[in-house]
Amino acid sequence: MIKVAIADDHQTLIDGICLRLENDKNIDLKFFTNNGRDFLKKLKNTPVDIAIIDIKMPKMDGVSLTRVLRAEHSDIKIIVLSMFDQIDAVRKMIDAKVNGYVLKTSPMDELVIALREVYEGNDYFDDHLEGISELFNKREKSEKSKLSQTEKEILDLIAEGKTSQEIAEVRQSAVSTIDTHRRNMSHKLGLYGKGELLRYAMDKKYKFD
Template sequence: MITVAIAEDHVSLSDGLQLFLEQETDIKVKYTATNGVQLLSKFKEEPTDVILTDISMPEMNGIELCKTIKSQYNSTKVIALSMFDNSGAIKDMINAGVDGYVLKSSPLIDLRQAVRDVFNDQNYFDVHIKEQVEEIQSQKLKKNLLSRSEREILQFIAKGLTSQQIAEIRGSAISTVNKHRKNMIQKLGLSGKRELLEYAMNQHAHSNS
């Protein structure tokens, strides 16, 4: 039996999801909540195998809920159920450790499949966001290639700082900063400084907005 908890601030939708999922003999919705704080309170008393969560909710949104669950109960699977198909929301959930992402506009059978897939240690991402997910995961892998110093310099580059300004802030030589720039260009497979700037701005655009 797959046990499920639902965090969704629209009660009618939450009730509908529960009715649909419980038509299956192998799925049981243990409880629902209208925000992340309420769900966490219930979850501590009665953990479930899978959590379905909306992203936009009062008090604690789905991103923070996912981060908390993954940091304290890593074996629990989390699926984002959202109307948002933009890369920013998807990236935030992936970075939070989400196991699946289903659009509210998709058929309910997709959600049912997502529950079963993540329970069996497989990720499930809605077919309509496949390209965004692949791009985000690719960028994440590339970023993991960078050292801590390179990631720090990348943040400064995203803010439009020159090598001299970065060197002054870090208390290092300009040649050291330029060497890190060159290494990042090689590691990320970029053609030069312009592409490095574009990459840096793209990586940090959401966090700086």
């Protein structure tokens, strides 16, 4: 039995998924929430095998939720269910190490197939995603100089509006270390004006808006 949970702020969609899964004897929908923060609260008492998550949600979005799940619940597999079909959105979630990506515009059976494939240990990406083959065959270079994984993680925290002090607390490092990373990122990306790094981080976080 595949234990599944959903985080999506569109209740109508959740109702549709519930209706589709209720007659599937191999899938057990344990719970659903409308944001990532509530998802994590429910997860404490109800373990699941697969999380189905939207990207944009209130309180905690799919990017942030994925980061927490990967850090604290690495055994849970993650399938993105989103309206965003732009390659930038897909790339960001692949970088966050999701196991699958299904478009909301695809038939509901596509999600069911994804659940089964991912549960078996395979990755599953919707065939309707334009450019997905090219993305896996050839990962493009980043803008001016490739950021390290640490810098990407700090950039995501900057996009959430966190200060260097707050980022240091999250990453359990010195504030001076975070400031050094900020300077290095600004140099790599050619961002030298006050507030430019924050604007860049916000733009990259939801570049697919």
